[in-house]
Amino acid sequence: MSNNMTYSEKLFTPVFRASFPHLFQPFVFPTGRNYSQEEKPKYSVTMCFDKENTGIQWFRDEVSKLVKEVWPEGWPEGGRSPVKDGDAEPSKIMPGCWLVDCHSYTRPGIIDRNKEAIIDEERIYGGCFLRASITLAAYTGLGGGVTVFLNNCQFVKDGDRFGSKTNAADDFDVITDETPATSKPNIPAGDTYENSQLPF
Numbered sequence: 001m002s003n004n005m006t007y008s009e010k011l012f013t014p015v016f017r018a019s020f021p022h023l024f025q026p027f028v029f030p031t032g033r034n035y036s037q038e039e040k041p042k043y044s045v046t047m048c049f050d051k052e053n054t055g056i057q058w059f060r061d062e063v064s065k066l067v068k069e070v071w072p073e074g075w076p077e078g079g080r081s082p083v084k085d086g087d088a089e090p091s092k093i094m095p096g097c098w099l100v101d102c103h104s105y106t107r108p109g110i111i112d113r114n115k116e117a118i119i120d121e122e123r124i125y126g127g128c129f130l131r132a133s134i135t136l137a138a139y140t141g142l143g144g145g146v147t148v149f150l151n152n153c154q155f156v157k158d159g160d161r162f163g164s165k166t167n168a169a170d171d172f173d174v175i176t177d178e179t180p181a182t183s184k185p186n187i188p189a190g191d192t193y194e195n196s197q198l199p200f
Contacts, residue, residue, distance in 0.1 A: 006069060006137070007137050008066050008135055011134050012133050013059070013134060014053075014055040015130070016047040016129070016131070017097075018125075018126060019094065023044075024110075025043075026043050026107075027043075027044065028041050043108055044104070047099070047130075047132065048099055051097060056098040059083070076140075076143065076144035079144040079145040080144070082102075082148045100148060102148035104149055104151070109151075111154050124155065126162035127159045127161040128161075129156040132151070133153075134150055137149060
């Protein structure tokens with residue numbers, strides 16, 4: 001990406017839902033089957049804005065201001081947008097949402113509702129709600145476009161966790177001295193190991 005960039009002032013986002021947060025340790029996203037050899041590890045988060053609220057309109061307005069400054073005649077043909085449609089085919093990765101990727105090469109500050117630093121990495125997960133301070137950058141190299149740099153984040157509230165991860169305390173019962181060392185899993189009536197037709 002070209003170093004010829006034009007930056008916005010520091011901006012403060014509305015509340016968004018976090019997806020793929022990598023805020024405590026930098027991460028390199030895979031490119032195809034192999035990890036990119038040129039990409040630097042980044043701290044990052046995808047901001048998910050519900051299409052029915054006004055969060056994404058705020059973002060559009062801020063991007064438009066920067067675009068008018070850099071490209072007075074409008075968005076450059078083939079320019080790279082920082083916004084993805086969560087309903088786009090074929091994956092439909094986040095139905096009903098607009099997605100904005102933001103990143104930083106230095107670790108962002110992360111605070112809670114009381115402005116206390118968050119140290120426990122488990123507090124920030126895909127599905128929780130955050131706010132962020134960001135800076136937009138318009139670049140003219142590689143066809144042009146706008147990228148989003150992450151400055152800091154504030155935890156707002158918990159949400160349903162994305163993915164299948166559950167709480168360990170919800171998965172298991174209390175073990176006592178009388179608890180059998182092994183137990184047979186619950187199988188619906190009529191099912192047996194013999195009729196499962198599995199190769200093991």
